[in-house]
Amino acid sequence: MPKFSAMVLSAVLLCGLSAWAGDVTEDPVERQMLDIAKDLRCAVCQNEPVSDSKSDLATDMRAIIREKLEAGESREQIVAYFVERYGNYVLLKPPYQGTGTVLWVMPLLMLVAVGGFAFVYLRSRSRRTLPATPELSEEDKARIRAAREEVDS
Amino acid sequence: MFSDNFSLNLVELGHFSAHLAMVVVLVQGLAPMLAKPLQQPRLAAISVNAAIAAFVLTSIGGLSLIHAFVTSNFSVMLVAQHSNTALPMFYKVAALWGNHEGSLYLWVWILTLFTAMVAWHGRRRYPERLPVILGVQGWLALGFFGLILFLSNPFERLLPVPVDGHDLNPLLQDPGMVIHPPMLYLGYVGFSVPFAFAIAALVTQWKSEVWIGWIRHWALVAWAFLTTGIMLGGWWAYYELGWGGYWAWDPVENASFMPWLLGTALIHSITVQDRRRMLHSWNIFLVITTFSLSLLGTFLVRSGVLSSVHAFAVDPGRGAYILMFMTLVLSVSFGIFLTKGRYQQAQEAITSFLSRESLFVWNNVIFTVACACVLLGTLYPLALEALTAAKITVGAPYFNAVMIPIFLVAILLMAIGPLVPWRKASVERLRQRLLVPGVLALVAASVMWIFFRPIHWTGPVATGLVVLGLGTLFTDLWRSVQVRRSQHQGEGLGRATARTVAANRRHYGGMLVHFGILVIVMGLVGSGLFRSEKSVAMVPGDVLEIGGERLRFDGVRTVQGANYQAVQARVTVLDGGYVVLPERRQYMRQEAPTTESGIHSNLLRDVYVVIAEPVGEKWAMRAFVNPLVQFIWLGGLILIAGVVVSLSDKLSPSRRRTLSRAEGARA
Amino acid sequence: MKKFLIPIGIFVLLGLLLWRGLSLDPRKIPSPLIGKPLASFELATVAEPDKRIKNSDLQGQVYLLNVWASWCVACRQEHPLLMDMSREKVVPIIGLNYKDQRDDAVGFLSGMGNPYDMSLMDPDGRLGIELGVYGVPETFLIDKQGVIRYKHIGPISEQALQKTILPLIREHS
Structure with missing residues (x-):
């Protein structure tokens, strides 16, 4: 019984506590900022997005993104701002044109090439006539039965 | 004072052992090569003893280093730089592989361990080829000993002896990080065994019916360790790095993922060779390439050509050594392959495009392309910089965009592949078998599409594929159990299921691995799209x-x-x-x-x-x-269990062949 | 076996690439700002906190803009070289004191010597980001029109000075 009352008490306490404590909500600008920062590389870090990095530069970059968002700039404008200063290097997703083209085209080409190669292989293999597997003799069949039973048991 | 002296001398003993081990592996490599020209066939057998001796000697060296870490012997530079007296004991041991020199030593230690295991495993099973296999591994070990002893010596002393050491990188002070590197290395280095088998097979014109079973065995072992290592790496990133994710497509992660992808292709296409006697040279090519990618991974991590969160100190000298070693291994092995690779021809034909073997070929296409894409994304920035001095980043958004569709196709193949029989499938029967799982899959996909809109297209597609996969997996098992129960009247459901699985552990082990993958995919979808x-x-x-x-x-x-x-x-x-x-x-x-x-x-x-x-x-x-993040780790455990079940299949290759031929004759 | 020559050829190319890669520094990022005018700014200097210097105030001369900070270890490495340059009056050197405290900056200059004609204060690092700075020290060469002509990342070495920076200065003045 004391256990139960303790539970009730703590439940009441919890409710009470959560009743007067403020519910915090996330600042929508913060979310937008992090969404943009997620696709930018922190230049001093090693392969880390600006959103996750603890470095000074990343902190500054996050502050700049915030300011620009509050000034009403769009995602594209903000990303372009950093690309103009740091180059394509800051983009975690390489651009579709220019130096990034190869990256987006090659996977498809490789799929076509390897797939085509496999197709040709399979066709050439299926056209080839190989000597038919000789019929199994009675002796063979007996051996197979024995082996099967051994496996099954 | 006595203990100090003892400790000092122990490290010297270890250092000496490592040098001796290098001489021993040289003997191990040379003996099988010299046996023929010297007309001393018994000479080759030395390599077996040498393999055991090399492992013992390397272990003495390794244990002396661990002893130095545990006793905080700061006269060893490695200990002074990567450990200190306040470090918990657990991490003192692990500090050995928390740095460049020590991790390379672990690499070669595991290599000699595997070599010794092969020597033990093969002494009765394949004694006449064993020396050549061990010889190949001896040359590999020699290459790494050279690097360790001449360019990155973990036994280096420090004078005067500092009072206390630096610290192990705090990020590495995590239980996941203690076992992640050894597991990963067991995987990387594990692929050296199939590699040695393949080279030995080429050199000695070994009949593939004999070696295919052994290669499968060792490739599965290596694959299982590599998988465990990668999963532990994800686990570590998730718990330690604090960004809520587990996989970042970091270059070093990619370096371990490439051999995994090709290794996955390998363990599938080996089955085709085993069951249908084709793809011999492709399999050898895959084995060599998979191991090459392990070496490439080691190079990428240890040379600092790519910037990564995991990379240790940048050192171009060591990088140049590993690169030259890698080039040497690659040119020799591909040279042997090109001149001798055709010694065995395919003995059977493809009957139909709709057959298990054909689907295995498509599996290989998918995994090869997946591997090539990871390679492209990892090395393209480097290529671009080398050629044009421009610099770009290829990060997670790229890999997700490219790899997820490829993986979805792989899951589709995985879902229908096991339903398709060898040789030729009947379209009618296949449709029958796919009907129920297919309808379920469509329902699941639509439910997700309707209730969670707007959602990325991968969500419903992946969900549908997972349901399809689960459906085919269980209907397949169910059908076999029914067949068994009709043959063995009076057997209970549980018993019949257990017997069915036990009778074909190799197949059902594989299915269990597939089940584990599906569970992982559920975790990836849940945590990736609903976070x-x-x-x-x-x-x-x-x-x-x-x-x-x-x-x-x-x-x-x-x-x-x-x-x-x-x-x-x-x-x-x-x-x-x-x-x-x-x-x-x-x-x-x-x-x-x-x-x-x-x-x-x-x-x-x-x-x-x-x-x-x-x-x-x-x-x-x-x-x-x-x-659903826990599904990822759970799926990993299921997957490992599946490999263990599959490996427990004790049928000898020849007996299995008889069986498979019998099946073919029945079909 | 000929069909296998293609993948093997790819591996050979890979090897060459990696060899080249060994000599590249993954930490150096080329700047897209070369050939573009210097960003506009209005900043105080270390010596005169109340004054405001605009980029137009600096135009009409070829000068080096050296990003430095008192907390930056590598800056101490290139400092003697900058002192020599300023003594020989090769070219005006404008400092950009990056994310630093004024007192620390003044202390650094009085202790190590001041090679700068003036040092702009960029306490919040905003001009730094405008210039694509990601590590200190970095050095920009600005021409008479106020266009960035060259960017050096990391401490200036004697070799870099003689081989690249001085010829460029001569070319543009």
């Missing part, structure tokens, strides 16, 4: 609502760890009253603070809280609710 994330500033008492959970921030306190000081926050998950304690740690001798995330997991979701810096009165916090 909630919030970044807020809170004062004690504040409540944050996120992803259906209510988290209350109770306050912070300072805690004193063995070798760090931390600010620990207390956050209560109100629904259930669980407490999580995220920390922000300041390690002695380290500048940047590290975060320790506070996680409460159940099967359906993880609550993941990270505490950042104080903002005035408030504390910045990042909170995540990650659905």
Whole structure:
């Protein structure tokens, strides 16, 4: 019984506590900022997005993104701002044109090439006539039965 | 004083053993080569003893280093730089592989371990080829010993002896990191065994019916370790790095993923060779390439050509050595392959495009392309910089965009492949078998599409494919159990299922691996597409609502760890009253603070809280609710269990062949 | 076996690439700002906190803009070289004191010597980001029109000075 009352008490306490404590909500600008920062590389870090990095530069970059968002700039404008200063290097997703083209085209080409190669292989293999597997003799069949039973048991 | 001397001498003994081991592996490599020209066939057998001796000697060296770490012997430079007296014992041992020199030593230690295991395993089973196999591994070990002893010597002394050492990178002070590198290396180095078998097969014109079973065995072992290593790496990243994710497509992660992808292709196409006697040269090519990618991975991690969170100190000299060694291994092995690879021809034909063997070929296409894409994304920035001096980044968004569609195709193949019989499938019967799982899959996909809109297209597609896969997996098992029960009247369902599985452990082990993969995919879909994330500033008492959970921030306190000081926050998950304690740690001798995330997991979701810096009165916090993350680790365990079941199949290759031919004759 | 020559050829290319890669520094990022005008700014200097210097005030001369900070270890390495240059009056050197405290900056200059004609204060690092700075020290060469002509990342070495920077200065003045 004391256990139960303790539970009730703590439940009441919890409710009470959560009743007067403020519910915090996330600042929508913060979310937008992090969404943009997620696709930018922190230049001093090693392969880390600006959103996750603890470095000074990343902190500054996050502050700049915030300011620009509050000034009403769009995602594209903000990303372009950093690309103009740091180059394509800051983009975690390489651009579709220019130096990034190869990256987006090659996977498809490789799929076509390897797939085509496999197709040709399979066709050439299926056209080839190989000597038919000789019929199994009675002796063979007996051996197979024995082996099967051994496996099954 | 006596103990100090003892300790010093022990390291010298270890150093000497390592040198001796290098001589022994040279003998191990030379003996089988010299046996013929010297007309001393018995000479070759020396390599077997040498393999055992090399392992013993390398172990003495390794244990002496571990002893130096455990006793904080700072006269060893490695210990002084990567350990200190305050470091917990657990991490003192692991500090051996938390650095460049030590991790390379672990590499070669594991290589000699595998060589010794092969020597033991093969002494009765394949004694006449054993010396050649061991010889190949001897040359590999020699290459690495050269690097270790001449360019990155872990036994290097430091005079005068410092009072205390530096510290192990705090990020590495995590249980996951203690076992992650050894597992990964067991995988990387494990592929050296199939590699040695393949080279020996080419050189001695070994009949593939004999070696294919052994290669399959060792490739599965290596694949299982590599998988475990990669999973542990993800686990470590998830618990330690504090960004709520587990895989970042970091170059070093990719380096371990490439051999995994090709290894996966290999363990599938080996089956085709085993069952249908074709693809011989392709398999040998895959074996060589997979091991080459292991070497490439080692090179990428150890040379510092790619910047990564995992890379140790940049050292071009060592990089040049590994690169030259890799080039040598590659040119010799591909040279042998090109001149002798055709010694065995395919003996059977493809009967139909709709057959198990044909689907295996498509599996190989998918995994080869997947591997090539990872290679492209990892090395393209380097290529671009080398050619044009321009620099770009290829990060996670690229890999997700390219790889996810490829993986979805792989899951589709995985779902239907096991239903398709060898040789030729009847379209009618296949349609019958796919009907129920297919309808279920469509229903599942539509449900997700309707209830969670707007959702990324991968969500419904992946869900549908997972349901399809589960459906075919269970209907397949169900059918076999029914067949068995009709043959063995009176057997209970459980017993019949167990007997069915036991009778074909190889097949059902594979199916269990597939099941594990599907469970992992569920975890990836859940945590990838349904993750909630919030970044807020809170004062004690504040409540944050996120992803259906209510988290209350109770306050912070300072805690004193063995070798760090931390600010620990207390956050209560109100629904259930669980407490999580995220920390922000300041390690002695380290500048940047590290975060320790506070996680409460159940099967359906993880609550993941990270505490950042104080903002005035408030504390910045990042909170995540990650659905189904535990499925990823659970799936990993199932997958490993599947490999174990598959490996427990004790049928000898020749007996298996008889069986498979019998099946063919029946069909 | 000929069909296998293609993948093997790819591996050979890979090897050559990696060999080249060994000599590249993964930490150096080329700047897209070369050939573009210097960003506009209005900043105080270390010596005169109340004065405001605009980029137009600096135009009409070829000068080096050296990003430095008192907390930066590598800056101490290149400092003697900058002192020599300023003594020989090769070219005006404008400092950009990056994310630093005024007192620390003044202390650094009085202790190590001041090679700068003036040092702009960029306490919040905003001009740094405008210039694509990601590590200190970095050095920009600005021509008479106020266009960035060259960027050196990391401490200036004697070799870099003689081989690259001085010829470029001569070319543009």
